[in-house]
Amino acid sequence: MSTHIPVLIIGGGLNGLTAAALLAHQGMGCMVVERHADTSIQYKFAGISPRSMEIFRCLGLENEIRAKRTGDQQGGGIARARNLADPDIRWAGPAWSDASSYSPTQPATCDQHVLEAILRHYAERGGADIRFNTDFSSLEQDPATVHAVIRNRETGKEETVVADYLIAADGANGTLREKLGIDRKGPGVLQHWMSIIFDTDLSPEIGGRPFTSCFVSDLNATITPRPGGRWLLAQQYFPERGEQPEDFDRDRCRDLVEQAAGRSGIKAELVDARSWEMAAFVADRFRAGRCFLIGDAAHLMPPTGAFGGNSGVHDAHNLAWKLAMVVRSEANASLLDSYDAERRPVIASTLAQALARLQQWFKDPPGRLPPAVDIVDDYDVVFGQRYDTGALMPEAAAPDRSFEPVAELAGLPGTRAPHLVIEREGEKLSTLDLFGRDFVLLADDANWHAAADRLRESAGVPLACHVFGSSGDLDAPEGRWPSAYGVGDGGAVLIRPDGFVAWRAPSAETGIEGRLVQVLDEIGVRVGHRDAARR
Incomplete structure (x- = not known):
């Protein structure tokens, strides 16, 4: 059995579903294949930049995202302390500042498991065929089409999908990039972390002031409150010291939460604990024939600055309209060359900004971090991305800077x-x-x-x-x-x-x-x- 569709998307996470939603907005059919049974349960992404909110606003999703928000990026400050009971709290500003001078919308906090469900519903309403609990098995492409074999994990039934183009959105641990023969470069794995989700009765305030997240220097960790009392503790660990993810059992996680809180006897019921690697890579190219890489499949960056997930949203936004126009014969296939030409240099500069912030915020005992570039304002990174070549008519030599100041x-x-x-x-x-x-x-x-x-x-x-x-x-x-x-x-x-x-x-x-x-x-x-x- 075979099915023909314009665009096949491998990976039904944040970036794959964003691509599906944007293609649906263009009236372009697509299929999404995702091996997990449902959308994410981990808080892997929460801070939606105002530029990403502009994209979701274009889809008519701004109000729904705000109605289902899971926090307030602007209502609480970023704190730094030994623990939550430390009287010596150092406060930074909000995670995202007021964007009204530069944008019709503001940033939002919407945890990934909530946002993915919103995007999935929108894409399906627009005609996207979304297949969860489905494995991607193999891929072949010729000058005219892409042929992929997928398999339903429950029934074992295989199906051949013939697509005009394929989007690889299978994330950091996906296999498509390597299958396509695309290498990647960068500093590599920088740090090892555990994401510990737990239910608690802790207050989302420190000294009567709401906080968005707090860097806990006692643990070299961050603790993030969530509505309803289901919080996140992101804890760094060190394999070179013999530490392993298996060490983080229920008792160890409870002990860590108590250390972060600065007191014992609190409610700290483990919901989920998963390891992840903080890494920095950029693929050598974002395209191989009729296949395109977006999000973590194309680039990995530390969460410092909240640029990673948002960059994947921007990848999808750059690519979707180009695919739609080419499939509809409104544009030449050469338009698709501009995706790599535009996005890859911007991603390299964005990664450098994330790494510079990581140097500034966290300890680096192994000494893996590269020398830091000068940090520019978050909103220059978010709004000031500049494409020097691609689907545009440049006017003059590009300025000697990676980002345009948003105010200019x-x-x-x-x-x-x-x-x-x-x-x-x-x-x-x-x-x-x-x-x-x-x-x-x-x-x-x-x-x-x-x-x-x-x-x-x-x-x-x-x-x-x-x-x-x-x-x-x-x-x-x-x-x-x-x-x-x-x-x-x-x-x-x-x-x-x-x-x-x-x-x-x-x-x-x-x-x-x-x-x-x-x-x-x-x-x-x-x-x-x-x-x-x-x-």
């Missing part, structure tokens, strides 16, 4: 489009709310709109246009639109479906339609295609 984002091609509060038919929204499915052209001259309409209607180009001013559908306060995006009167900016700037015309141009055709062609969009089923 101004429409440079290869950067995320700036957030600007605008009005449409009396309703306030963000410019970012205009992006998500097709290319979007922003302008203040109706001639751009007319050209975009002709290309959309006659040539099937997935392109929408919004015009500022009295002749258009948008208003910006105090005429801020041109300066916010770095253009003058008559200029225009082309935004990709993932909200990154592809190209801009700083001023008015002649031959507008021909210029748009030239730009779209260089990016990889096919002009002259029409998918009647979609339009």
